[in-house]
Amino acid sequence: MIINHPLLGPRDSSEFTYLGDASLIDRPDWQAENAAEAFYEYGYLRDNPAGKHQELWFHEAGDRSWLVVTRDTTTHEISKVELARDLARARGRSK
Amino acid sequence: MRYSGFRVIKEALTGHKGWKPVWRDPEPKAHYDIIVIGGGGHGLATAHYLSKVYGQRNVAVVEKGWIGGGNVGRNTTIVRSNYMLDGNEPFYEFSMKLWEGLEQDLNYNAMMSQRGIINLFHTDGQRDAYIRRGNAMILNGADAELLDADQVRKEHPYLNFDDARFPIKGGLVQRRGGTARHDAVAWGYARSADTHGVDIIQNCEVTGLRIENGKCLGVETSKGFIGANKVGCAVAGNSGRVMGMAGMRMPIESHVLQAFVSEGLKPVLPSVITYGAGHFYVSQSDKGGLVFGGDLDGYNTYAQRGNLPVVEDVCEGGVSLMPMIGRARLLRMWGGVMDMSMDGSPIIDRTPVEGLYFNGGWCYGGFKATPASGHCFAHLLAKDEPHPTTTVYRLDRFRTGRMIDEKGVGNQPNLH
């Protein structure tokens, strides 16, 4: 597969290490009332869609960016690649 | 119809006119006591044990394609019960015992061949872990043997002992492990289930689950609605999709595992061999092909195919471990979609939806589990309580912290 890195252009997927669903960005609030349940769901439950999937890839043999790749799990077609950091900020993550 | 050598001879002499279809091709009834979704190894085994052991007579298996077309038809055929953890070993040993009597139980030759399996180790740390595992196997009533490097060399002189980057220091052997003819397992279970009255309905895709007031009433299919008192889901890599129809998110991701077969060769490998320093395991089929595999491609997918880097990685491991296979040719590669769970161990349990039961999360170890998975799922469906060997395969174990993590890699499915 080829991942079109937003900074570096097309790179072979073998330069990357895969983590999983980009929902891993949405780490719950540790002080929330339901933190135990929220962390369980965050840690263990997945949509696992047959179709478009936002997922985390780490450019391990490259610039060490974490990327969020939108890829179809039935065709492997990649429709979008973003820096995870940008997406994390857009989802309201900060410090 | 009972199969035997005598029968084969008789049919041969009378023009093979007497052979009957191995299973019927029924239209679905309006309602069943139990519907099993998925005509793969586990679904068909469930049907067999439901009908033969648990006396259920009104059972259907619904399959979206042709039976045996999922992972039971695309695996590396290995059978073993060499697990380390208390949650797993009793279950897999139960499965092993069922394998040992399978042909007689089914009257079908699934070619269960107990040629042994060896897991090689290359470091002291691996050796220690294998000793722990071998001890756990023996303490659970299974068989295990520890070989040192010389003993491995005696049994497998063709392995790389001269020029290995990671020298072989020994191996953990299970002599009762081996291989079985994977397609025949599916067919044998299907034939038996059919004989015991189970309707096996092929080309019948489940398109929805009818759930009212928290209770599952049956399945919507490409052949219409089929009602059921209980619905059991045994769809391996499609677990996420089917359970998604019930609005459930599962502790499962779907990944592809590629496998490979070489051209036919005269016998070279006496047993199943697993490399401890690379992604490679191999056995030789009765037809002579080297059947081998390695690691997952690593990304979520529902496509039954993989990519070149893993092919190369597996072959690198293969040639490093056994340099004499280099000039054998890889004939065919294929991919199976694995229901990778969050701790690498399976789930056989009720679900929050009444009447809906789940069997999945087999990762890439489902084949060897086929008999016990079927037996235990049948137990759960028939009696509404877990079989004693599967009490730990709970859906909520991640919430309570009772993971069964053989590899110790945690909640990242592609590492299991």
Place this chain on the structure above:
Amino acid sequence: MTQNNRLSGGQIDRNTTVNFRFDNRSYTAHPGDTLASALLANDVRLVGRSFKYHRPRGLLTAGSEEPNGIVELRTGNRQEPNTRATTIEMFEGLEAQSQNRWPSLKFDALGVNDLFSNFLSAGFYYKTFMWPAAFWEKVYEPIIRRAAGLGSLSMEADPDEYDKGFRHCDLLIIGAGPSGLMAALTAGRAGADVILADEDFQFGGRLNSETLSVGDQSASDWAAQAVAELSTMPNVRLMARTTVIGAFDHGIYGAVERTGDHLPTLPAGKPRQILWRIYTKKALLCAGATERPIAFENNDRPGIMMASALRTYANRFAVTASQRVAIFTNNDDGHRTAADLHAKGVHICAVIDVREDAPVNYDYEVLSGAQVVNTKGRLGLTFVEVALPDGSTRTLECGALGVSGGWNPNVHLTCHQRGRPVWNEDLAAFVPGSNLPVGLTVAGAANGVMSTQGALQSGMDGAVEAMELSGKLPDLPEAEDAPASQKPFWYVEGCKRAWLDQQNDVTVKDVKLSYQEGFRSVEHLKRYTTLGMATDQGKTSNISALAIMAEVAGKSIPETGTTIFRPPYTPVPISTFAGRMKGQEFHPTRLTPSHYWAKERGAVFVEVGNWLRAQWFPLPGETHWRESVDREARQTRASVGVCDCTTLGKIDVQGTDAAAFLNRVYANGFAKLAVGKTRYGLMLREDGMAMDDGTAARLAEDHFVVTTTTANAVSVYRHMEFVRQCLFPDMDVQLISTTESWAQYAVAGPNSRKLLQKIVDPDFDISNDAFPFMACGNITVCGGLRARLFRISFSGELAFEIAVPSRYGDALMRRLMTEGEEFDVVPYGTEALGVMRIEKGHAAGNELNGTTTALNLGLGKMVSKKKDSIGSILSEREALVEPDVLRMVGIKPVSSEEKITAGGHLMNSAGPVDAAHDQGYVTSAAYSPILNSSIGLGFLKDGANRMGEKMRLVSPLTDLTVEVEIVSAHFVDPEGERLRA
């Protein structure tokens, strides 16, 4: 032997004669031959035996689709089983053996199977061999396994080298027949970067096999001219002997180039084959078509071949399989073979055409509406029996029969991403479907365009479309443009044994039996009968079998289904996929800067991941490793030892939020760590399990140096980047791995400070007061060399770790050894390191096994609940904090003679020994030279409350039971007085 079956013409080099051997007999051939054409030239028709019935078999085809003509090529450690004679390029000295026969090809004992074939029908083995159960492994299976298989491996390591490479292009054209060449000309002239690949050693495809003309040239001359033009284009790369084996994601194609298989011996340093990954913008499949057979009684005898193959042999290789040839066809193409052979002086016995309206010919007899109903000739065809329309039969004496049942497009690569071909009624064949790999289009016969003119046009159109060309296009030469339509004729009615899959011995009857028994899906058919599973993957048999299944089922072919193809297109040596990553090169070997120093000292090395680390340093006279290890540990504890710990992961953490960041990453607190101090840190995974441990040293307010274990250096760095980029993207913190940048050494033992004081520059005070336990700082050594010093201890002794830039590692080690002579300094390896850390009760990899929590490790108090840190919440799940969870303990034998075994399980001192009564297990064990006893670390249920308890350590695997006592894990200096000294 002379080449009796050689004809005139052809594209072989008659001026050169080469010698080869088949089954230990010598023959001659010419460059340009394949082994197959050379065997035919020498009148060798019998080349192999089938898989199941061991029926005598000859060549069926002239290409890579060959099911029968497979041999063991070369000898010794280069023996290569199952090699297609039809693709083996002739070279001087070639040696090949037939296979799957014993004692000889002409007399094969297992030929007896054929007599019992009626008992060995499809799937018979599923119905028998079940009794008695134990007989399967002992009796039945060994017999089956010996009889099965095809060729043999030499059982020696493959001596050749293989390479891998990457190529990029605008357009990959797969196949260099008329459509491929025309596409390459079109795209090449337009300036596109083109790769044209063909499995054959000669470009041209069918053009080389035909007597047709293209423009005013012969077809093969036109091909040669096109190749000549292409080879002058700098933007076109021609790859002959290159099979595109698979279409993978995102326009990546796998291709295997056979760079050395046609040579008698490989030039030094040259690879035998190269695996290319070709990255394409677009690809055009011009793979042509494969002729399909007609099944009839005894259609598998040597001499019965595809009609198009006979034509290839005659026109390209100037060879006929026999001087007397008959043709059996259902289409006009079969007649072409007759005409071409006739023109070359071969006697055409008759053309048997199933059609009533077969074309008339005055040169030889054409039997219209006739069918071949049987053949004779045990080891080679002698007679064919023909049923005529009037009901009579005729026997023709001939040595070869060319069979043509029409053509199937080679759609294989279009299926590699699970696209399905579709049935084309006019062609009576499957053509590429709509669901192709992205970027791939299909031209020529592969797309169902069967005429030469059509193929040229289609190739040009394909290139234009793929490259979006406009403007003037090349003129197309005129060529044969016969209309393509096929009326299918799959098999002759009433036959008893008519072969479909010749290698696996699957007959028409087997397909019918498969249906009768309910194996009606195409996939069931294949799996039940083994059809299409042989080395040729059913290239000549799948479609016919499918058609027969459809007929039996009373359905159309599309209703019955189709089968798709998987990579590779043709089989590929496992070595080719492995490339150079084998033997010592399987994984890279990482060496520390002082590796060669250690080697000089005679160190024994051990693989730790990809690193090599010194395991111990034997001295002369030491005969057992324990002697060396005990000495190293003793001497370190007595005076001073030095250990290379460069392999530990090192991560530089900088930024104003560095402390806050580490506070999140580590379970214990770091926010308040003072500058100049180091702290032990426990890192959890988000699921609450211990991930790694190490230290973080605060060199400045905004600068930490983190160490990780050797094994987890990569994954910890990845994890920290995940936390930084994905979870806390606004933190001002930067990470970089500096593992390779610093050489680092542990200097441990009561004299360690004295030793270091000799090399640390006088500006830096490292006395206990100025540089206490857990201090850290930037210093200089040896007169100005920058270094980092950490006062941390893994051994429990007064100890330091000193780091210098990597290139000074070797020099520093040598200096420490020299300066340390007065203290009797000892270098110690990983074993002594392990002994001392077990004595001290430090958890390491065996304990941090991914299933242990901080609580299990006895570090529960480290997990701060006052802050947000990774893993904190999930570590509190109910099962992880139950009162009797496993706790790390020390274990020692009651009798010091006994040995602790890592991997052993702990059982109560009385009661049953089984899994249900398992209390825990031993993770690490060592012999402690200080305590003169074997000791161990392990996990025990409720272990913290069981100190002093006597238990049994059992290891049935190694046949051991030892009475042990549970003790604190801190065997040595539990109060930590030494390390604070």
